[in-house]
Amino acid sequence: MKRSRIFAAGIAVSMMTIALAPQAAEVERGALLTTSCFSCHSIDVTGNMPNLVGxxxxxxxxxxxxxxxxxxxxxxxxxxxxxxxxxEIDQMADYFATLQ
Amino acid sequence: MTNFSRRNFLKTVGIGGAATVTGFGCAAPGRATNANGAHVVVVGGGSGGATAAKYLKRFSPEMDVTLIEPTATYYTCYGSNWVLGGHAQMDDIAQNYDALQSRHGVNVVQDSVTEIDPARRTVKTAGGDTMTYDRLILSPGIDFRYDAIPGITAADSERIPHAWKAGDQTTILRRQLEAMPDGGVFVMVAPGNPFRCPPGPYERASMVAHYFKQEKPRSKIIILDNKENFSKQGLFMEGWEQHYGDMIEWVPSSRGGQVEEIDAANLTTISDGGFTEFKADVLNYIPPQTAGAIAMQTGLAGDGFWCPVDQMTFESSIHPGIYVIGDSSVAGAMPKSGHSANNQAKVAAAAISREMAGLEPLAPSTANTCYSLITPDHAISVAAVYAYTDGAMAGVEGSGGVSPAGAPASVRQMEAIYTKGWYDGITGDIWG
Known part of the structure; x- marks a missing residue:
């Protein structure tokens, strides 16, 4: 149940175009760490991996x-x-929270 | 722009110099008036290069990024074994550059780089263009050492495909498997370490077995291995026994697997000083490998086969200003995989972006994940997290590892679902 709810929450925000934070010229640690997540949890397409934007x-x-x-x-x-x-987990979570 | 000084930038784009700058939408005079428009050229539009181009634009939207790739349609190596198994088509593993160009602002040029001049910071293309760069990211994949053993050359690859770069080679091998009679023998020669996609030969054997089991159940698969053990070995062998009985025979180097010569005309391998021969109906010779040809030609591998880099940034240890990512690079504990290339691309892009902002590079953290299908509903995986430690990318202690041995079918099936999810996710991250 818990997993299903989390997955559904991801889907709800996954259909929009995603842009990284505009101050990206200064790539900080949280951003660099989090780009590893995007390899499976893409922010550009939707698939059957949970979307983590938002x-x-x-x-x-x-x-x-x-x-x-x-x-x-x-x-x-x-x-x-x-x-x-x-x-590092805190840094990643902070960075994810900046994505829209 | 601290380190990319305007003066140097104007110098490198060739104002008043002999170099011509063509082949991309924003030509030299226009770019020269843009103080933020440092030019980064990315060579190779595979998993590393396409990711690097996209993330350069994400991290530094003002940057001028040109991606040079010879093909309009790129076929991923990952997934190509599914085509060989008959449960995916070439279209399913086809990627293109439309989103990079139209959505992410990358200037995509369909051409091949024929020469790199690290001193003048120029690249020449087969199409006749010369481009200057402030930084170059090189992601040329692999090339083959057909001179490693006698009896076979690159010219034989139509009859004896490697299928280790996806595309026509994949189609050739699939057609040969389709044409093979039931009861035939498929022989694969797997290279020694290091090579592209460590679990790849064994997933390939699995997928071919899946096809044979349905269509040609009396057939046999022999893997002649130039090593004594392989990636996810226990899990592969468990799956093979479960699904394919004794259809797949793995022959390690010490037992005749070390192929010393190939009789190409007779599709026969020779090992043990001539005492052991294997005759194939379909022969898949995967040669030993090197960094991509353009990297070798530019001297980026030094006296070796792979390109040493500063693993903090992936900048070449040999030619400053050139970043080598993906299979061509020496990347510590990271395997030569599309996932590794995708992660290394982000490290290089971040390092260049920070350098342009006058910032020191960050100590990178990367990850790798490789799924392999044993059947379409049975997958296994290996994963790891890497951190820059004592000058190299090293696995983080306590992290990573392979799928559990002896797991129930439901776990294997879940990983098969995630295999498809991984493909969709990573291709979206690279080309989407």
Whole structure:
């Protein structure tokens, strides 16, 4: 249930054209970290991967932490989430929150 | 524009010099009046190059970005094994440059680069253009070492396809498999490390087995491997046994898999000093590889086969101002994959963008994910996160790894769904 709701929330904002933050001339750490996510969670097309643009900041942090400590089951995200420190997860969530 | 001084920029675009600047929409006189318009040329429109061009424009919209790619339609290597398995068509793995040009503001030029002059910072194209660059991102993929063993040359690739660059080669191999009689033998020669797409040969064997099982169940697949082990080996072998019985035979280098010569006329491989031969009905020779030809020609690989770079930025260790990404680069623990190239492109684009803003490069973090299908409903994966550590991209301890062994069919099926999701996601990130 939880997963379905999250996925639906992603779909709701996924149909619009996405632009990165306009101050992008200064690419900061959060932006660079987050571009790794876009490889699967594209911000240009929609597919069957959850769209993370507009994803609530606190929810992104809590879900990444849940993947990291394996309290949320998954396939690949558990392996990837363990590659990021708590600070990096916060930076990624902050950056996602700037995307529209 | 701190480091891209206007004076140097005017100098490099050839004002008053001999170089002509043509081939892109915003020609030299117009660009020269734009103080923000530093010119970055990206060579190669595959997973690395197309991503780099897009992200340069995202990070620095004022930048003038030219992408030079010989083809109008690019066929991704990932997914090409699905075509060989008969459950995808070439159109399903076709990408184009429309969105890069019209939506992201990249100047896409359909041409081939024939020469790079690192000192003058120019590139020449087959179409006769000379372009100057302030920074060059080179993502030329791979080339083949057909001189590694006797008996086969590049001219044989119509009869003995490598199918390790997708496109016509994929179609040739598919047609050969279709024409092969039931009970025939498909022999694949897999290269030693390092090479493009480490799990690729084994996914290919799986997909061909999927096709044979349905259409030619008495047929056999032999993988002659120039190494002793391979990517996701346990998971592949578990899947092969589950779905294909003994149809696939893997022969490691120590047991005759180290092919020393090919008798091209007879589709026969020779190993063990001539004591072991394998006769194929369809022979798929995947040669050892090097950095793309233009990188080799420009001296970017030094005395080796791959291009050393500063892994903080992917700027060449040999020629400053040229960034080498993707399969051609030496990238620490990162495998030669489309996903790696896509991530490295963002690192290089961010480094160039920050340099233009007078900022130091950031220590990069990247990821890689490779899905492989064993059947259309059974996929396995490997993933890792990498961080710049002690001068190289290294796997982050505790992260990454492969799918669990012995997992139920539901897990394999979920990963098969995500395999398609990954394809749609990454091609959207690169070309969408």
């Amino acid at each position: 994803y609530p900041r606190d929810l992104l942090v809590s879900q990444m932490q849940a993947f990291k400590d394996d309290s949320r089951p998954g396939t690949i995200m558990n392996r990837l989430a363990k590659g990021y420190s708590d600070e």
